[in-house]
Amino acid sequence: MYTPTGEIVARARSAGGGVGAFNVITVEHAEAIVTGAEQAGLPVILQISENAVRFHHGRLAPIAAAARAIAEAATVPVGLHLDHVESDDLFDQAAANGFGSVMYDASRLGYAANLSATAAVVRRGHAQGLWVESELGEVGGKDGAHAPGVRTDPAEAAAYVAATGVDALAVAVGSSHAMASRTARLDHDLIARLRAAVPVPLVLHGSSGVPDDELVAAVRGGMVKINIGTALNSAFTGAVRESLDGNATLVDPRRYLASARTAMATTVAGALRLLTATTTAAR
Numbered sequence: 001m002y003t004p005t006g007e008i009v010a011r012a013r014s015a016g017g018g019v020g021a022f023n024v025i026t027v028e029h030a031e032a033i034v035t036g037a038e039q040a041g042l043p044v045i046l047q048i049s050e051n052a053v054r055f056h057h058g059r060l061a062p063i064a065a066a067a068r069a070i071a072e073a074a075t076v077p078v079g080l081h082l083d084h085v086e087s088d089d090l091f092d093q094a095a096a097n098g099f100g101s102v103m104y105d106a107s108r109l110g111y112a113a114n115l116s117a118t119a120a121v122v123r124r125g126h127a128q129g130l131w132v133e134s135e136l137g138e139v140g141g142k143d144g145a146h147a148p149g150v151r152t153d154p155a156e157a158a159a160y161v162a163a164t165g166v167d168a169l170a171v172a173v174g175s176s177h178a179m180a181s182r183t184a185r186l187d188h189d190l191i192a193r194l195r196a197a198v199p200v201p202l203v204l205h206g207s208s209g210v211p212d213d214e215l216v217a218a219v220r221g222g223m224v225k226i227n228i229g230t231a232l233n234s235a236f237t238g239a240v241r242e243s244l245d246g247n248a249t250l251v252d253p254r255r256y257l258a259s260a261r262t263a264m265a266t267t268v269a270g271a272l273r274l275l276t277a278t279t280t281a282a283r
């Protein structure tokens with residue numbers, strides 16, 4: 001059943017757990033994510049990034065309509081989130097295309113410019129009923145997240161949230177986008193300080209590269225929305241490669257896409273169970 005992202009995140013936060021937000025590139029991704037959530041009996045968030053929209057020839061409507069239909073047919077709560085949006089034009093298409101939330105990404109800008117740009121889109125988004133996430137610090141790629149000075153400062157984060165009115169904040173605490181190996185180590189002291197300083201839910205991007213024990217500790221420390229993308233693509237590609245390597249005459253895409261969809265669903269179910277295995281008492 002379609003459920004606004006803000007409601008799903010608020011429930012997870014109240015319960016002392018986390019919720020998985022998984023990147024959708026194809027219809028098979030969306031189907032697999034919801035199947036995995038149904039197997040686990042847990043809520044989930046489907047998120048479509050600006051890069052994914054670019055992959056679909058810059059057209060948001062078709063993939064958004066498919067994801068929304070899959071969400072509405074689900075037996076568990078499913079949110080629909082537009083992720084890493086840098087384009088104001090794309091941001092303004094979100095509500096009309098069935099999204100309940102948007103992550104507006106001005107993190108490439110300096111602090112003052114980020115704050116100003118984000119505050120403007122938050123005003124527009126709230127007027128349309130959107131829940132708005134933003135980023136402070138620089139999660140970036142494999143190098144940027146670990147370079148000095150790019151991690152989120154708690155005092156700046158508190159001032160930024162107060163000034164922009166954002167509903168959730170993605171923070172740089174040691175994870176990196178596009179990591180295929182699970183070797184990232186998070187700054188748990190920083191997570192605790194951010195949780196104490198910031199009144200809105202915290203979001204962890206680049207979670208595919210974070211080991212299970214680190215993810216559990218991060219959720220216990222205060223991270224709520226956990227973004228996962230590369231892990232699904234690894235499962236998808238691995239299953240397709242295995243199918244094609246094992247059968248040189250295979251040409252029907254339904255045969256190998258079915259195995260890819262199953263592999264992604266298994267990954268989603270496992271991640272969701274992990275993220276909800278924490279309790280408020282454990283914190």
